[in-house]
Amino acid sequence: MSSISCIAAFIKAMLDGCEPLECARLAAATGASCVTAYDALSGLLPFEELRQKMEAGWEKQSIIRP
Numbered sequence: 891m892s893s894i895s896c897i898a899a900f901i902k903a904m905l906d907g908c909e910p911l912e913c914a915r916l917a918a919a920t921g922a923s924c925v926t927a928y929d930a931l932s933g934l935l936p937f938e939e940l941r942q943k944m945e946a947g948w949e950k951q952s953i954i955r956p
Contacts, residue, residue, distance in 0.1 A: 916937055
């Protein structure tokens with residue numbers, strides 16, 4: 891479901907008049923927030939909340955490499 895959410899967020903950001911890079915960031919953030927909940931909708935956040943999380947240095951997971 892996160893891939894569908896990413897695409898929808900990208901399109902919505904475009905329609906809202908965001909720059910392409912901002913569209914991509916919001917799409918990625920939407921997908922990331924979508925997978926934080928057990929169901930398909932509870933993890934979705936409004937763009938304003940996503941922007942606040944990104945600006946505050948959204949906690950990131952370290953990439954584990956073999």
